[in-house]
Amino acid sequence: MRQRSLRLRLLVTFGLGALVLSSLFATLTYVGVERLLVHNQQQTDLRQSYVNAALVRSTLYESPTEIPSLLDSIEKSTSSNVLVQTHQQWLSRSPDASTSDVTALIVANVVAGHATHQTLNVDGRVVFVVGVPIPSVETQFYEVFHLDSLEHSLRVLLLVLTFGALMTFFLGVAGGLWVSQRTVRPLEEVSEASVAIADGALTTRLVVGHADREVQQLTDSFNRMVTQLVDRLERDARFASDVSHELRSPLTTLTTTASILQQHRYELSAAGQESLDLLIADLSIFRSLVEDLLEMARSDANATSLVLETLPVVELVRQCVRSAARRHSIEAPPVEVGADVADPWVRVDRRRFERVITNLVDNAHRYAHGAVAVRVARAGDQVAIDVDDAGPGISLDERDHVFERFFRGRAAHDRGIARGTGLGLALVRDHVQAFGGTITVAESPDGGARFEITLPIVPEESK
Amino acid sequence: MPRILIVEDDDHIRTALRLMFEGEGFDVDDASSGEVGVALFSRMASDVAIIDVMLPGMTGFETCAALRSRSDLPIVIVSARDETADVVLGLESGADDYVTKPFAPEELLARVRAHLRRRPEKSANAFTLGDLRVVPDEGVVRHSDGSELHLTSTEFRLLTNLAAANGKVLSREDLLEHVWGYDYFGDSRLVDVHVRRLRMKIEPDAANPQYLVTVRGTGYKLVL
Numbered sequence: 001m002r003q004r005s006l007r008l009r010l011l012v013t014f015g016l017g018a019l020v021l022s023s024l025f026a027t028l029t030y031v032g033v034e035r036l037l038v039h040n041q042q043q044t045d046l047r048q049s050y051v052n053a054a055l056v057r058s059t060l061y062e063s064p065t066e067i068p069s070l071l072d073s074i075e076k077s078t079s080s081n082v083l084v085q086t087h088q089q090w091l092s093r094s095p096d097a098s099t100s101d102v103t104a105l106i107v108a109n110v111v112a113g114h115a116t117h118q119t120l121n122v123d124g125r126v127v128f129v130v131g132v133p134i135p136s137v138e139t140q141f142y143e144v145f146h147l148d149s150l151e152h153s154l155r156v157l158l159l160v161l162t163f164g165a166l167m168t169f170f171l172g173v174a175g176g177l178w179v180s181q182r183t184v185r186p187l188e189e190v191s192e193a194s195v196a197i198a199d200g201a202l203t204t205r206l207v208v209g210h211a212d213r214e215v216q217q218l219t220d221s222f223n224r225m226v227t228q229l230v231d232r233l234e235r236d237a238r239f240a241s242d243v244s245h246e247l248r249s250p251l252t253t254l255t256t257t258a259s260i261l262q263q264h265r266y267e268l269s270a271a272g273q274e275s276l277d278l279l280i281a282d283l284s285i286f287r288s289l290v291e292d293l294l295e296m297a298r299s300d301a302n303a304t305s306l307v308l309e310t311l312p313v314v315e316l317v318r319q320c321v322r323s324a325a326r327r328h329s330i331e332a333p334p335v336e337v338g339a340d341v342a343d344p345w346v347r348v349d350r351r352r353f354e355r356v357i358t359n360l361v362d363n364a365h366r367y368a369h370g371a372v373a374v375r376v377a378r379a380g381d382q383v384a385i386d387v388d389d390a391g392p393g394i395s396l397d398e399r400d401h402v403f404e405r406f407f408r409g410r411a412a413h414d415r416g417i418a419r420g421t422g423l424g425l426a427l428v429r430d431h432v433q434a435f436g437g438t439i440t441v442a443e444s445p446d447g448g449a450r451f452e453i454t455l456p457i458v459p460e461e462s463k
Numbered sequence: 464m465p466r467i468l469i470v471e472d473d474d475h476i477r478t479a480l481r482l483m484f485e486g487e488g489f490d491v492d493d494a495s496s497g498e499v500g501v502a503l504f505s506r507m508a509s510d511v512a513i514i515d516v517m518l519p520g521m522t523g524f525e526t527c528a529a530l531r532s533r534s535d536l537p538i539v540i541v542s543a544r545d546e547t548a549d550v551v552l553g554l555e556s557g558a559d560d561y562v563t564k565p566f567a568p569e570e571l572l573a574r575v576r577a578h579l580r581r582r583p584e585k586s587a588n589a590f591t592l593g594d595l596r597v598v599p600d601e602g603v604v605r606h607s608d609g610s611e612l613h614l615t616s617t618e619f620r621l622l623t624n625l626a627a628a629n630g631k632v633l634s635r636e637d638l639l640e641h642v643w644g645y646d647y648f649g650d651s652r653l654v655d656v657h658v659r660r661l662r663m664k665i666e667p668d669a670a671n672p673q674y675l676v677t678v679r680g681t682g683y684k685l686v687l
Binding site: 245247248249250251252253255256257258259260263264284287290291294295298305307309310311312315316319322323345350351354 | 650
């Protein structure tokens with residue numbers, strides 16, 4: 001499904017809603033008001049025309065010579081143009097009055113004796129023409145009203161309504177922003193907090209005291225969930241740590257007594273000696289397992305046991321490779337440093353970093369006839385540390401799993417190799433992640449496996 | 464025959480350790496509490512001591528401090544706790560070494576032997592650090608007014624080894640090998656805590672050392 005932004009949708013809904021509603025309202029208002037105004041104006045003009053026509057008729061009866069001055073006064077008082085046709089002759093006073101304003105249709109109607117009125121558009125101007133027949137003196141009275149002022153009012157109205165609609169639209173957008181902020185922000189906070197918690201910041205909580213009850217409920221239940229989750233994690237870690245702690249004392253006795261037996265091995269029968277060898281071999285695995293479990297419990301339980309130092313990576317890797325080789329009495333693989341590496345510094349826990357390198361070098365020794373090289377290269381603002389071997393490699397389907405706790409690869413099964421604890425690579429990954437780095441497994445240029453660690457380089461200024 | 468004092472409250476571990484060290488030719492005195500251990504030490508004058516941290520009554524750290532106040536013998540702390548804070552606390556109480564349970568018996572044995580083997584180096588020349596005169600031949604450090612500054616044998620070896628490097632940087636690994644005599648049991652915290660302890664004694668301002676300086680990422684060097 002295509003993902004859409006809730007924030008954007010709220011904004012668009014509010015904006016468009018406001019726009020549609022305000023446009024509709026403005027249009028209806030405009031149409032209504034226009035009709036009303038035009039209608040009123042026309043009624044007034046009609047009445048005025050009949051009164052004027054009556055005046056013309058009486059003047060024609062009583063003193064026809066007064067007609068021009070009458071027409072003048074009519075035009076002045078109503079700001080219209082008056083045309084009178086009497087005995088087929090047009091009379092008009094104002095210079096801009098023209099018979100063409102009065103269409104043949106109106107004339108025909110009026111001559112036929114029907115009072116007529118019509119709205120016309122003459123040269124871009126809207127005029128209202130009223131024709132009144134005065135049959136008793138064979139005269140037709142026409143009055144042409146200009147609707148300019150009405151048009152002007154309507155234009156002003158249109159402007160006001162458009163402005164109002166725009167304002168409403170912007171208010172709608174602002175409202176949408178406010179509402180989306182109000183509803184989406186808490187969601188974003190939950191999402192940010194979840195990401196932080198997933199990344200290991202277990203003390204993250206949402207801020208309580210939100211004004212909206214629903215949001216407050218969400219906040220409370222989210223915080224409760226995280227607290228319980230953390231409790232549970234800590235209980236699990238504590239359990240593992242407690243169990244391992246309890247195992248330490250008996251295990252110490254066991255390993256010590258086994259080593260005493262070893263001093264006396266030649267007093268034992270062949271079967272006794274073989275049993276002793278098995279005992280000692282498995283005790284050694286048992287001891288590594290307890291140590292690994294404790295280290296794992298420690299790195300699970302708290303980040304406070306992490307002692308971070310800023311160190312030059314090349315020298316650090318060299319030292320770690322040397323001490324890994326000594327610790328396991330194996331030949332140290334060469335450390336190859338890329339030409340572009342300069343001397344980047346990284347922020348790590350020295351002991352844990354040493355553990356990482358030791359485990360990888362030891363693994364290569366155990367499963368792949370030893371590491372071919374440990375290569376340090378720069379990758380942007382990261383430094384890549386590759387432990388390469390020329391062994392059988394790790395198949396694609398196993399690559400995702402090698403860092404899981406107690407995962408055992410087929411290679412180890414098939415070849416009956418001395419067993420490890422199954423925790424080594426899981427610890428390696430935990431440690432690397434604690435330094436803010438990543439570890440992946442791929443194919444090495446030497447045909448075997450490549451374990452690639454990347455660590456962020458500490459910027460020059462914050463060294 | 465070297466004489467070893469084992470202070471451990473767990474009967475099984477204590478017995479196993481006694482058997483192992485006896486089998487390796489040690490004279491073993493064992494005690495199940497710090498109080499008994501200190502009393503035994505006063506009578507027996509042990510050459511080396513192994514002290515468990517979790518003891519009833521007097522703790523391992525207190526026992527360690529009590530022995531240290533009486534003697535320079537090498538003391539190895541044995542603990543079920545591996546947190547850096549615990550290691551530091553143990554070493555601060557005067558121990559020379561720290562081993563975490565469950566340890567490999569051969570490792571403990573090798574460490575104890577290494578401590579017994581080492582003697583102050585006679586070869587180094589005397590040198591001066593500000594107000595202090597270090598005389599490796601006599602194994603003493605004196606203030607300019609003639610009064611003696613007491614260093615444990617590990618501290619003294621650390622100082623003379625750094626001096627013998629002639630201003631060159633020594634890595635933690637180098638120091639573990641030279642001072643503690645370890646080939647592969649290295650725990651860099653051993654070096655760090657001892658350096659700090661030594662600084663408290665020889666530096667005018669231990670927080671801003673001018674003689675025993677840290678070369679970050681590499682190790683330590685002595686500026687004469």
